[in-house]
Amino acid sequence: MSDAHRRFHDVVTLHRNRGEIERLSDAILVAAERCGYSKASRFAIRLAFEEAVTNAFHHGHARLPGEPVEVEYEVGPDQVSMSVTDRGPGFRPEDVPDPTLEENLANPNGRGLMLMRTYMSAVLFNERGNRVTMIYRRPGA
Amino acid sequence: MASPESRLRITNRENITLVEFMDRNILDEMNVQAIGEEIGALVEGSAHPRMLISFANVDHLTSAALGALITVRNKVKAKNGELKLADIDPQIHEVFEITRLTGLFDIHPTSQDAMKSFA
Numbered sequence: 001m002s003d004a005h006r007r008f009h010d011v012v013t014l015h016r017n018r019g020e021i022e023r024l025s026d027a028i029l030v031a032a033e034r035c036g037y038s039k040a041s042r043f044a045i046r047l048a049f050e051e052a053v054t055n056a057f058h059h060g061h062a063r064l065p066g067e068p069v070e071v072e073y074e075v076g077p078d079q080v081s082m083s084v085t086d087r088g089p090g091f092r093p094e095d096v097p098d099p100t101l102e103e104n105l106a107n108p109n110g111r112g113l114m115l116m117r118t119y120m121s122a123v124l125f126n127e128r129g130n131r132v133t134m135i136y137r138r139p140g141a
Numbered sequence: 142m143a144s145p146e147s148r149l150r151i152t153n154r155e156n157i158t159l160v161e162f163m164d165r166n167i168l169d170e171m172n173v174q175a176i177g178e179e180i181g182a183l184v185e186g187s188a189h190p191r192m193l194i195s196f197a198n199v200d201h202l203t204s205a206a207l208g209a210l211i212t213v214r215n216k217v218k219a220k221n222g223e224l225k226l227a228d229i230d231p232q233i234h235e236v237f238e239i240t241r242l243t244g245l246f247d248i249h250p251t252s253q254d255a256m257k258s259f260a
Contacts, residue, residue, distance in 0.1 A: 018169050043201070043232050050168050050203045058170065100241045106215055108208035111240050115204055118239050 003034035008075040015068045016057045024071060025049055028082065031075035037138065044119035045080055048134050051112035052084040060086030060130055078141040079121070083133040090129030148172060149179055157259055158183055159252070160194045167199060167206040177209030181216055190222030191259055195252050197228035207240060214246060223247075227255040 008031035012024055028049060029042050037045070056069040070085045099110045117123045121137040150161040160180055167173060184190045194210070210226075217224040227249045229237065237243045249255035 018171075021169075040232065046201060047203065047236070050201075054170055054203065054205060105241060105245050106211060108211040108215075111204035111207055115236065115239065 004036045005077055006035065007077075008035075009073065011070065011072045013068045014053065014071050016061075016066075021050075021053055028073050028075060028080070031073075032080055035075055035077055037080070041136065041138065045082075045136055048116045048120050048123075048136070049082055051116050052082065052132050052134060055112050055132070056084050056086040056088075059091065060088035062088070064088060078138055080136040081133060083131060085131040088130055090126075092129055093125050146175075147179060148176060151183065155256070155259075156191060157256065158187070158190070158192045160192060161197060162195075162199050165198055165200045167202040170205050173203070173205040173209050176206075177212055180209075180213045184213060184216045184220065184222065187222070188220070190217050190220055190224070192217060192222065193225045193227060193252060193255050193259075195228045196226065196230065196233060197252070199233060200230060202233060202236070204240075207236070207242060211242070211245070223259055225249055225255040225258065227252045 073082045120134045122135040
């Protein structure tokens with residue numbers, strides 16, 4: 001079986017450590033490359049992964065420094081899915097203001113979720129709001 | 142002058158501060174914060190800041206980097222200074238477009254174009 005038809009799956013406990021984050025990001029991106037995803041697709045996947053992990057540590061674990069998050073990913077020929085689960089209390093995505101409104105443009109914060117939603121095919125939260133699942137469908141699949 | 146740990150290359154040309162990134166990826170939250178503070182200090186140290194930030198070496202950035210840039214922009218604006226961005230990779234430019242930050246920043250295709258546009 002060629003790599004283009006393989007599935008790559010893993011569940012990883014991730015600490016707030018740049019080396020660990022980069023290694024996991026690289027593993028997902030290498031799998032995506034082996035499955036034939038374009039440079040533009042890999043840009044989107046990397047951006048969403050970084051935003052979700054940053055949100056989990058920065059917001060989800062704001063009061064839980066040192067706690068790891070869990071990342072589960074599956075890279076297949078038709079889609080990539082990535083879930084990031086933190087141990088925090090969760091949040092309500094609908095409470096995040098739209099950063100593209102004129103009155104919010106000069107606000108330095110609040111663009112991560114919007115970028116995830118723009119670059120991914122679907123972004124889903126569990127009821128508690130401490131797990132985000134992002135799905136990227138291969139264009140044309 | 143950049144500190145020894147700086148991930149920025151800072152030069153002065155024709156009374157304009159040119160800031161370039163040494164890393165291809167501006168992702169790490171802590172690095173982004175340090176970069177933002179370093180550029181912010183340059184702005185605060187100038188009575189009338191005139192600054193050009195080049196993204197010539199940058200392949201990736203995150204919303205944290207956008208936030209740091211917005212903070213710099215707000216500081217420059219508060220001093221009636223000028224801030225221009227240039228040499229932005231098309232994929233990153235798309236991030237600026239999606240977030241509507243193309244309307245907040247003065248973005249030029251190249252550093253040469255941006256240099257010519259200073260008042």
